[in-house]
Amino acid sequence: QLKCVHRGFSEPLDLHLGMFLTTLLNQASPTQLDTFFTPAWNLEIVGTYAQTELGHGTHIRKLETTATYDPSTQEFVLNCPTVSSIKWWPGGLGKTSNHAIVLAQLYTLGKCHGLHAFIVPIRCMKTHQPLPGVTVGDIGPKFGFEEVDNGYLKLENVRIPRENMLMKYAQVEPDGSYLKPPSDKLTYGTMVFIRAMIVGESARALSKSCTIAIRYSAVRHQSELRPGEPEPQILDYQAQQYKLFPLLAAAYAFTFVGQYMSDTYHRITGHINQGDFSQLPELHALAAGLKAFTTWTANAGIEVCRMACGGHGYLCCSGLPDIYVTFTPTCTYEGENTVMMLQTARFLVKCYRQAREGQQLSGTVSYLNEQQRLQPQPVSSRPTVVNINDLASLVEAYKLRAAKLVEVAAKSLQGELQRSISQEDAWNNSSIELVRASDAHCHYVVVELFAAKLSEISDTAVHSVLNTLALLYALHGITLNSGDFLQLSQITQRIKALLVEIRPNAVALVDSFDYNDEMLNSVLGRYDGNVYESMFEWAKRSPLNRTEVRSFIIFNIIQKK
Numbered sequence: 001q002l003k004c005v006h007r008g009f010s011e012p013l014d015l016h017l018g019m020f021l022t023t024l025l026n027q028a029s030p031t032q033l034d035t036f037f038t039p040a041w042n043l044e045i046v047g048t049y050a051q052t053e054l055g056h057g058t059h060i061r062k063l064e065t066t067a068t069y070d071p072s073t074q075e076f077v078l079n080c081p082t083v084s085s086i087k088w089w090p091g092g093l094g095k096t097s098n099h100a101i102v103l104a105q106l107y108t109l110g111k112c113h114g115l116h117a118f119i120v121p122i123r124c125m126k127t128h129q130p131l132p133g134v135t136v137g138d139i140g141p142k143f144g145f146e147e148v149d150n151g152y153l154k155l156e157n158v159r160i161p162r163e164n165m166l167m168k169y170a171q172v173e174p175d176g177s178y179l180k181p182p183s184d185k186l187t188y189g190t191m192v193f194i195r196a197m198i199v200g201e202s203a204r205a206l207s208k209s210c211t212i213a214i215r216y217s218a219v220r221h222q223s224e225l226r227p228g229e230p231e232p233q234i235l236d237y238q239a240q241q242y243k244l245f246p247l248l249a250a251a252y253a254f255t256f257v258g259q260y261m262s263d264t265y266h267r268i269t270g271h272i273n274q275g276d277f278s279q280l281p282e283l284h285a286l287a288a289g290l291k292a293f294t295t296w297t298a299n300a301g302i303e304v305c306r307m308a309c310g311g312h313g314y315l316c317c318s319g320l321p322d323i324y325v326t327f328t329p330t331c332t333y334e335g336e337n338t339v340m341m342l343q344t345a346r347f348l349v350k351c352y353r354q355a356r357e358g359q360q361l362s363g364t365v366s367y368l369n370e371q372q373r374l375q376p377q378p379v380s381s382r383p384t385v386v387n388i389n390d391l392a393s394l395v396e397a398y399k400l401r402a403a404k405l406v407e408v409a410a411k412s413l414q415g416e417l418q419r420s421i422s423q424e425d426a427w428n429n430s431s432i433e434l435v436r437a438s439d440a441h442c443h444y445v446v447v448e449l450f451a452a453k454l455s456e457i458s459d460t461a462v463h464s465v466l467n468t469l470a471l472l473y474a475l476h477g478i479t480l481n482s483g484d485f486l487q488l489s490q491i492t493q494r495i496k497a498l499l500v501e502i503r504p505n506a507v508a509l510v511d512s513f514d515y516n517d518e519m520l521n522s523v524l525g526r527y528d529g530n531v532y533e534s535m536f537e538w539a540k541r542s543p544l545n546r547t548e549v550r551s552f553i554i555f556n557i558i559q560k561k
C-alpha cells in the first residue's frame with residue numbers, strides 16, 4: 001500500500017485518504033499502480049480527491065480546470081483559469097495533503113477530450129510548502145467537520161509528467177495521441193463507490209442516534225400519565241414511541257440495504273473489471289438514489305432523536321449534535337441529493353420507455369414490466385389495496401406506487417414535449433414528478449429488501465420482532481406519503497403553477513425582509529450577489545491560513561520525521 005500515514009486525525013480525514021486510494025485503484029492502470037506502490041513512492045503520501053470547484057460543484061462535465069498535454073516535454077500543464085475554477089472543498093487539502101487527484105478537462109493536440117483524473121503533487125515532501133504555481137489553503141470555518149481541513153487549490157501552469165494521468169481506461173501516448181476509454185462514464189466511477197458506501201453510513205448514524213434516544217427514553221421519567229402515579233418513563237408515551245420506533249425500523253432497514261448496496265457494488269464492479277459495463281447504469285442509479293433516500297431520512301431522523309431527548313439532547317455530551325453535524329453533509333457531498341434523485345429518475349424513465357416497447361427489464365426495475373402486463377388500465381389509475389398485517393401485500397403496494405409515480409413522471413415529460421418545448425425544459429418542468437418517482441422507487445427497494453432479509457431468518461423469535469419492525473416501517477411510510485397512495489395529480493399541477501407565479505418575485509420577497517449584509521452575515525446571501533470573490537477573500541482570512549499557524553504545523557510534521 002502507499003504509505004498513507006495516519007496522522008492521528010479523526011475518521012473523516014482518513015475517509016478522504018480512503019477516497020484518494022479508492023480513486024487511484026479505480027482509475028490508475030496496473031503499471032501505474034506498480035509505480036505508485038514501489039519504494040520510490042513509498043513516501044508519506046497524504047492525498048485528497050479534488051474535484052469540485054468554487055463555481056462548479058455539481059456540474060463536473062463543465063468544470064473549468066484544464067490539463068494541456070505538451071508533447072515536447074511529455075508533461076501536462078494544469079491551470080485553473082478563473083476564480084470559479086478554483087478547486088474548493090476537498091478534504092485534507094487545506095493543510096494536510098501533499099498530493100491531490102485532480103479532475104480536469106484534458107486537451108491534447110488541440111482537442112478537448114473531457115474530464116480525466118491526474119495525480120498532482122501540491123506540497124513539497126520535505127518542507128510541506130506549496131509547490132511553484134500552487135496556491136492552496138483552508139476554506140475557513142464550516143458548519144461542522146472541523147477536524148477536516150477542507151481546502152482550496154488554484155493551479156497556475158503546474159507541470160506534471162505524462163505518467164501522472166490516471167490511465168486505466170483512457171491513455172495519452174508520448175506523442176500526444178489520445179486512446180479513448182471503453183466507456184466515457186468510467187471517470188465517474190469513484191463516486192459510485194463512495195455513494196454506495198454512504199448508504200451504510202446512513203444506517204450507522206441513524207442506529208447510533210436511536211440507541212441514544214431510546215436508551216435515554218427508558219431512563220428519563222417525566223410528567224404524569226395517570227394522576228397520582230409516579231412519573232413514567234418517557235418511552236411509555238405513545239407520542240415518544242411514534243417518534244422513535246419508525247426510526248428504529250428504518251435503522252434496521254438501512255442496515256440491510258447498506259449490506260445489499262455494498263455486495264451489489266462489488267458484484268457489478270467485478271463484471272466491469274472483466275469489461276462488462278452493462279450493469280453500470282443500474283449501479284449508478286441505485287447508488288445515487290439510495291444515497292439520497294437514506295441520507296435524507298437519516299439526517300431528519302437524527303434531529304428527531306435529538307429533540308426526543310429534550311434539553312439534554314442539545315448538550316454535546318449527548319453525542320447527538322456531533323452525529324448530526326458530521327452526518328448532515330452526506331446529503332450534499334458525493335452528489336447533492338436532489339441531483340442524485342434526478343439521475344435515478346433519468347434511468348427510471350429510460351427503463352419505463354423500454355418496458356413500454358416490450359423490452360424485458362432486470363434487477364430492481366423489473367416491476368415496470370409487470371405493471372405493463374397489467375395493462376390496459378393505466379397504472380396511475382389503479383387503486384392500492386393493502387392487507388395491513390401482511391408484509392408481502394405492503395411490498396406490492398410500494399411496488400405499485402413506484403410504478404405509478406414513474407408513469408406519472410414519464411407522462412409529465414411526454415406532455416411537456418408535446419407542448420413542443422425543448423427536452424431540457426421538459427425535464428426541468430417535470431422535476432417534481434421525477435424526484436418523487438425516484439423517491440418512490442428507492443422506498444420500494446428498501447421495503448422489498450427488508451422483506452427479503454426476513455425470508456432469510458429462520459429463528460422464529462428474531463423473525464417475529466423484525467417482522468414487527470418491517471410492518472411498522474412500511475405502514476409508517478404509507479402515512480407519510482398517503483397522497484401517493486391516493487390520486488394527487490391535480491394538487492401537483494396547482495403547486496407547479498404557483499411556483500411559476502412566485503419565481504419572478506422570489507428575490508424581491510426576501511429583499512423585503514430588509515436584512516442588511518451585516519445582519520445576515522452571509523457570503524452567499526450578499527445583497528450585491530458577489531459570492532465567489534468574497535468567499536475566496538473570506539477563506540484566505542481563515543486562522544488556519546495565517547503563516548504562524550502554517551509554520552507551527554510544518555514544524556510538527558518535520559519533528560515527527
Ligand SMILES: CCCCCCCCCCCCC/C=C/C(=O)SCCNC(=O)CCNC(=O)[C@H](O)C(C)(C)COP(=O)(O)OP(=O)(O)OC[C@H]1O[C@@H](n2cnc3c(N)ncnc32)[C@H](O)[C@@H]1OP(=O)(O)O
Pocket residue numbers: 012015016018019022049051052057058059060061091185188189191192194197198201280281284332333334335336339343346347
Ligand atoms: C473509503 C471508505 C468510504 C466510507 C463511506 C463514508 C463516506 C464518508 C466520506 C467523507 C468525505 C466526503 C468527501 C466528499 C467528496 C466529494 O464530494 S467528491 C465530489 C463529488 N461530486 C459529485 O458527485 C458530482 C456530482 N455530479 C455528477 O456526478 C454529474 O455532474 C451528474 C450529475 C451525474 C451529471 O453528469 P453529466 O455528464 O453532466 O450529465 P448526464 O447527461 O446527466 O449523465 C451522462 C451519462 O452518464 C451517466 N452517469 C453519470 N454519472 C455516472 C456515474 N457515477 N457512474 C456511471 N454512469 C454515470 C448518466 O447515467 C448518463 O448516462 P445516460 O443516461 O446513458 O446518458
Ligand SMILES: Cc1cc2nc3c(=O)[nH]c(=O)nc-3n(C[C@H](O)[C@H](O)[C@H](O)COP(=O)(O)OP(=O)(O)OC[C@H]3O[C@@H](n4cnc5c(N)ncnc54)[C@H](O)[C@@H]3O)c2cc1C
Pocket residue numbers: 016048049050051052055056057058059088089090091145150329332333334335336337338339342431
Ligand atoms: C463536508 C463536505 C466535504 C466535501 N468534500 C469534497 C471533497 O473531498 N472533494 C470534492 O471534490 N468535493 C467535496 N465536496 C464538495 C461537494 O462534492 C459538493 O458540494 C457537492 O457535489 C454539491 O455541489 P455544489 O456545492 O455545487 O451544490 P449545487 O449543485 O450548487 O447545489 C445547490 C442547489 O442547486 C440544486 N441543483 C443543482 N443542480 C441542479 C439540477 N440540475 N436540477 C435541479 N436542482 C439542481 C441542488 O439541488 C441544490 O439545492 C465536499 C462538500 C462538503 C459539504
